[in-house]
Amino acid sequence: MKKKKLIYILHDIKMGGVEVALTSAIPELHAQFELRVMVLGTVDKAMTAHLTPEELACFYTFDYKLFTYPFFIFKLVAFVLRFNPDVMICSLWRASLVGTIVKRIRNKIPFLSCIHSTRFVHVFDKTCTLAALNVADKILADSTASADFIRNTLHPKVPVEIVSFYTHSSPSRRNIAPYHTEDIKFMFLGRLNPVKNMPMAIDLIHDLRALGWPVTLDIYGRDNGVMSSITEHIRNKKLENYIHFKSELNYKEKIEAFGKHNFLLQLSLKEGMAMSVAEAMQNGLVCIVSPVGEIPNYAKDMESAIFVDIWKKEAWAEAITKIERVFKEPELYERLSLNCYENLKNVETYSKSLIRNIERVA
Secondary structure, rough: OOOOOEEEOOEEEEHHHHHHHHHHHHHHHHHHEEEEEOOOOOEHHHHHHOOOOOOOOEEEOOOHHHHHHHHHHHHOOOHHHHHHEEEEEOHHHHHHHHHHHHHOOOOOOOOOEEEEEOOOOOOOOOOOOHHHHHHHOOOEEOOOOHHHHHHHHHOOOOOOOOOOOOOOOOOOOOOOOOOOOEEEEEEEOOOOOOHHHHHHHHHHHHHHHHHHOOEEEEEEEOEEEOOHHHHHHEEEEEEEOOOEEOOOOOOOHHHHOOOOOOEHHHHHHOOOOOOHHHHHHHHHOOOOOOOOOOOHHHHOOOOOOOOOOOOOOHHHHHHHHHHHHHHHHHHHHHHHHHHHHHHHOOOOOOHHHHHHHHHOOO
């Protein structure tokens, strides 16, 4: 039977939740559909290294400078119209602009608009996203938080569905470093940008070490312009020997890193799904997190994670006390770790969740 045509339009393929989720689903999407991935930018080859030549051939790149976009937008639209997909999916604002124009020209193409945040980054994001929501046949959200934002703030006229953003099934057993109080291993995983609130994470390491706890922190991720300020903060806190920068990780390397640590530390100012937290919990790491975005929907304080209220100065001492309690009680650490793993043991993967939603409109 002839495969149905699917086009997925997004910005660059680089390290990030949207891109990691999509590249994880490419094998299944390619197997089930005649697939084209329209990239409005560049493709990081490290992100697609796991794909076969046939799967890589699904990618079509259009690396135009943003200021030239008005001159090329109809070339992008023409590419989609020539393909004439049975389903079109768009993620992020530039893709939404393309999708909106295509839908206006050829209304019969089912259009799924993806939302990955609880706020708009800038006026272009807001304008293009709202335009897409007005013509979409269905809206896909990456989390309960994003879905609530869409329903309560934007009031769309079409269904809003939550797509699982777990890129892989949970491992058959927990994958963490042995826990002992002589060497407590923390890790951070994600892009280094201001929203990740790294200075506060560094302060936490400093305060725990000042109390005599032998904690170390490995930072895995790409610099988004804050590396120099983070390095300076580490130097000011005299933590150069205890906090180390590592490279970005592919999925296999990520699993290896989880197996070398006990805790994941992420005190973000805001999040959507917080994929690195979810993945760490799938492997059994105890996550010390600010309860933002989707996190409170899949983790509970002192049951499967340690929540830190980053907004109230007086809450800092309480957070330190909770962390010290877990340090001092190996059985409590074990219970938190086991709860993480067991609670997320049978999650649906992104590829299966996305395909299920595609089939409902195709």
